[in-house]
Amino acid sequence: MSMRFSRLGALALFGLAASMPVTNIRALEGADSAAAGDKSIVSQAYKTPRAALLAGLQDFRSGAADSAIAALKYAAAGGEALAQWKLATIYAAGDGVPHDDVKAYEYFSQIIHGYDEDDPNWRDKSVVSNAFVAIGTYSLNGIADTKVRPDPARALDMFKYAATNFGDATAQYSLARMYLDGVGGDKDVRQGLRWLYLAADKGHVQAQALLGQMLFSGQEGLRPQRARALMWLTLAREAAMDAKKDQWIIDVYDKAMATASESERRVALSYLEDHLKRRN
Structure with a gap:
């Protein structure tokens, strides 16, 4: 099990994180459509x-990157967490600007430093949670040739905070991986499985696949639960959309299905039906 995550600039780990605040953005724009819809606000x-x-x-939505960046920087300097998050993701992805992980790191850090847990602004909940996950990922991997060095202990703290205080599925999965691999602290399979299950139950695809893989083969001293494993692997396989990034999920699913008995498949189907009913 490799603990090295892919480069954050590709936003592989932020598939959910990039999608969560979109709802907030649209709600913002809808609530203030009269102001936002007037192009004169851009020129004044x-x-x-x-x-x-x-x-x-x-x-930014209309493709005017330069004016968008200028406006967002003004808003970020004024403490708008959503502007800080938008700038962070823009620089992390190189979306209309040169890719710059250091700037992304700095804007994500502003969100964390500006967060008051004693008086939280729940409008920005998903943005703040995403920032903790992002800083956790940067802390885990570091940024090559910069002052941001790998710091697994800090990564563990960041993931744990987002997992515990926000119930963030990506943070829970990342935390599980660290416990299972003993990165940033002592290896703790029990804690790793706990967080892995919580992330899988929220629909985190990689968590579902890893949990299914472990249960099917009885990794880490687990008693094999092949039918339950097939349920998790089926959920992950159905959600796997990226043929390249998710190929390992497809491979694990195919191997498990090929070796499972007909009885195990029937029980897995029953588990799957119960799971979907509970989720609905």
């Missing part, structure tokens, strides 16, 4: 960080 001096945020989001 920004009256508030909030106005700059709305202008920046609108410009």
Whole structure:
């Protein structure tokens, strides 16, 4: 089990993280459509960080990257967490700007430093949670040739905070991986499986696949639960969309199905039906 995650710039780990705040963005734009819809807001001096945020989001969606970045930077400097998150993801992906993980790291850090857990702004909950996961990932891997060095202990803290306080499935999966591999602290299979199950139950595809793989083969001293494993592997296989990134999921599923008995498949189907009913 390799603990090295892919480069954050590709946003592989932020598939969910990049999608979570989109709802917030659309809600923001819908709630303030009268202001955001007026193009004059782009040309005039920004009256508030909030106005700059709305202008920046609108410009970015329309393809005006330069004015969008300027507006978002103004909003970020004014403490708008959503602007800080948007800039972080833009630089992490190199979306309309040169790829720059250091700038992404700095904007994600601003979100964390600006978060007041005693008086949280729940409008920004998903943005803050995503920032903790991002900083955890950067801390785990480091950024080559920069001051951001690998710091597994800090990564563990970041993932644990997001997993515990926000119930973030990606954080739970990352935390599980660290416990299972003994990275950032002592190996703890029991804790690893606990967090892995929580992430899998939330629909985290990689968590479902890893949990299924472990249960099917009885890894880490587990008693094999092949039918239960097939349920998790089936859920992961159905959700696997990226043929390249998710090939390992497809391979594990195919191997398990090829060696499972007819009885195990029938029981797995029953488990799957119960799981889907509970989720609905």
